[in-house]
Amino acid sequence: MGVHNVMEDVVRDTLLSYKSNMNLACDCEQCLNDITALALNEITPRYIANSKYSPYIRATHQADQQGATMILTVITKAATLVSQSPRCENYIAQPEH
Template identity: 40%
Template sequence: MKVFNAMEPLVAEAINENWSEYSLPCKCEQCKNDVFALTLNNLTPRYVSKDNGVAYVRAQYFNKQMMANIYVKIAEAVNIVGKNPQCENVKRS
């Protein structure tokens, strides 16, 4: 069986596009993945069968309301990761 969470590519794209603008103490790959994971955890997943592809997902789910919701969740995740980074670069003992 092949399914994936349609939110993944949309969230990944949104984070990548705006990554330089987020104010985070560290912007390494680990912190980016933390933001990515947190955002996905806070969004309702939309599972689709892989055969439908990302183009289908986009057509189906890509609208202003949904993107606005995604951006809100990303901002929340950035906030949380910014306050409590899990990576080695900023971890203090």
């Protein structure tokens, strides 16, 4: 397995659960990855070296209401930034007048 940041899974799962409520300009894989990366840069990582600890870390974050709200807030902020300026090939910027 190597070393893994469990917060990657937590952020990705949260993003996928709430993306329909976020009014994203685009929800392609590139934009979702950009949102995930921006959010992860704001969240303290939780590394594990054994996958058997992943459910424990995930459950801890799901049970912590304040922590879960903070994660959703960070993801929403990242989604807003990406939606304002998507970098994907699917988005065609409108010319400014």
